[in-house]
Structure formats: C-alpha cells, structure tokens
Amino acid sequence: MIRKVLFWLILVPLAILILMFAVANRELVTVSFDPFNETVPAASVSVPLFVLIFLLVILGVVIGGSAAWLRQSGYRRAARQHDAEMAALRREIETLNRRLDDRLDLPAAGAASRLAYRPASNG
CATH class of the missing domain: 1.20.5 (Single alpha-helices involved in coiled-coils or other helix-helix interfaces)
Incomplete structure (x- = not known):
C-alpha cells in the first residue's frame, strides 16, 4: 500500500517534471572534446541538451556509487x-x-x- 502511495505522490509527478524538462530543452548543443581548437574541434558531438544533462547525471551516479562501494570495502x-x-x-x-x-x-x-x-x- 505504501509503495502505491509513494508511486503516485512522488514518482509520477517527478516523471512528469522530467518529461517537461526534456521537452523544454530539445535544442542541440555541441560538446567539444578538443580543448585546443574552439572553432573547428577535432572531436565534437551535437546532442540535445536534455540528453547531455541526463548522461551527465547517470555518469555522476555511477561514479558516486563506485566511490561509495570502494570506500565500504573495509566494512x-x-x-x-x-x-x-x-x-x-x-x-x-x-x-x-x-x-x-x-x-x-x-x-x-x-x-x-x-x-x-x-x-x-x-x-
């Protein structure tokens, strides 16, 4: 019962907010992997802004989880x-x-x- 309440009160509105964010940030941004040439980078990618933000959040969660897992090895x-x-x-x-x-x-x-x-x- 508590899971259903949490689902409807927290997760559904959160999912709606994430979808609204994705729709509002569809414009393409160029991510450059060449720090020496700003005008014509050797390696660059154009992705929608929301995709870039979601990928960075996922990367942060993976790195943070790995750091916590390594820190707890003694325990x-x-x-x-x-x-x-x-x-x-x-x-x-x-x-x-x-x-x-x-x-x-x-x-x-x-x-x-x-x-x-x-x-x-x-x-």
Whole structure:
C-alpha cells in the first residue's frame, strides 16, 4: 500500500517534471572534446541538451556509487571475517556438545540446549 502511495505522490509527478524538462530543452548543443581548437574541434558531438544533462547525471551516479562501494570495502571485509569467526565458533559449540554428550551419556537433544549461543538481552 505504501509503495502505491509513494508511486503516485512522488514518482509520477517527478516523471512528469522530467518529461517537461526534456521537452523544454530539445535544442542541440555541441560538446567539444578538443580543448585546443574552439572553432573547428577535432572531436565534437551535437546532442540535445536534455540528453547531455541526463548522461551527465547517470555518469555522476555511477561514479558516486563506485566511490561509495570502494570506500565500504573495509566494512565488507570485516563482516566476512566476523561471519567466518561466528561459523567457526558454532562448529566449536557443536563439537563441545558432542564431547559432553559422549562423556555424560546423555541423549543429544537434552545436551544441545546447554551449550548454545544466546544473544545478550537488551534490557
């Protein structure tokens, strides 16, 4: 339900504004890739202004997303290390439960509840 409301209240008016912007900025602009010759550039392209702006926005999003992804590599590495450590600790708990069952000759279901990871209570 919330998605439908957001769609109709935010995305539809935004799409209408983008279409109005594109229609208002249809004139051609020349983009030159030759910084040394302004009059007759070696490499240039003529595109509508709205296409140029949309391409630059998309390029900015890609560059910004890549920078954020690269900046967060340390956090992802730490998460992988913590996951591996948690898996190793769970295997160790299972091993200790099996050893305890063997020593006390208890059924496996009763002993499993003794050595189990219990998260700390927040309260």
